[in-house]
Amino acid sequence: MNPLRADHISPLDMFKIGIGPSSSHTVGPMVAALDFRKQVAAYLQSHAQAHRSKLGISVELFGSLSLTGKGHQTDGAVCAGLAGLDPKTSDVDEIWSMQDTLNKLGHLDFVLGATNIAVDFKPDRDLHWLEWTMDGQSLPHPNTMRFVLSANKDGVTSPLLQKIIISVGGGFTENIDLDTRQRMPAGADVEIFDLPYPYNSAQEFVAVCKASGLSPWQIVIENEKVRGLDEIQLREKLSEILQVFKSCIARGLATEGILPGGLNVKRRAKALHAKMLDESSKLSSIRPDGLKHSVYAIAVNEENAAGGRVVTAPTNGSSGLIPAVFTTLKESHDLSETTLQNGLIVAAVIGALVKTHASISGAEVGCQGEVGTSCAMAAAGATAMLGGTPEQIEQAAEIGIEHHLGMTCDPIKGLVQVPCIERNAMGAGKALNAVELALACDGDHMISLDRVLLVMKQTGLDMNQKYKETATGGLALG
């Protein structure tokens, strides 16, 4: 198995267009369920004798997925994925109505040529919320799912196809080998390309930028070309991502009301935005434009909490921070589309380094892995956009993570609302501070980004489970 390397993670992996409210508890399970559906279809295609049995699918959700899955709409996401809907392209209303539809229908349809095979699946009966062990063993990951296709013949049920999948944050999923229970990272079995500019640490990234004389984003562009994505294609995809940033800020600023989930959290981006624009308000005398990044972050995270279309940056819980920082700087510095794309590429390098050497999952390391990572990505991307050197970019990212170390994940009722929404606003402020500090310095600093990532990982391992997306400690207790 090839170990995961930072330079093998594309910017398009880090920034995935999907739906709220959670990348690990909504997008990941939906992707896993869609993947299982494809495997069931392939199985039925090659096992005609199975068509004569009564077939059924069951889904087990373990650990953090079970404890906070209802608040994160994991059940609805699994139903949508099993029904063949895609988090990036399917209609958001269709996604969120699928659970009710399946409860009424009681089955999934698999169309194989001229044959339609109905496979039993009724969410209220076939979706199970389980604890922290599977078959008497500890879980391979806090966000573990098991999908089983079974045949029922003469009253005897036998499994035909089984998959254990973990959702590791940011919409990424990994398979678990059924025999060894080892993790098999997505892409682990794909070809490892000989990249022209390899790096697997922040130190190596800075070194490769300096030795090549290329800009930090050009390093990634050249590596992407080897993997078959030319610069024009990459920039087109990055433009799509920026467009989603723009549209979710606009929707967030235009929408009022109460967020779903039962916590009665009032949407406030629209009202805050109006206050920000009101010159007679006291706000403008504190810091001109000082509220802007907070308002933008809150707008996106309210859209995320409402199950709308957002981008993992690197997760859904932290989806507002990077759009807020980038949009604020775009407006204040009149940044071009190309510059914003370059910033996204650099931000993604930092996200890939965190994913490789620590974690971007709140269930694994707490919120330092989500909002902390997002802050570091935003700070690095923004420093690059404003002309920082590779050393200053590394320093900005390090500051962004360092001052989130130890931050817990304790969402009330398991909903990605409190403290998550406001936490993005605070993280955006820290990111802008980190940019200013890094640009004011020469890049020479005591703690490296590589070192802080090791500390982040260890801090996450040491953190009590109740502070890692289980809604059983901290603010979640009310």
Ligand code: SF4
């Ligand atoms: S507290 Fe942080 S890590 Fe936890 S769900 Fe909210 S944003 Fe994600």
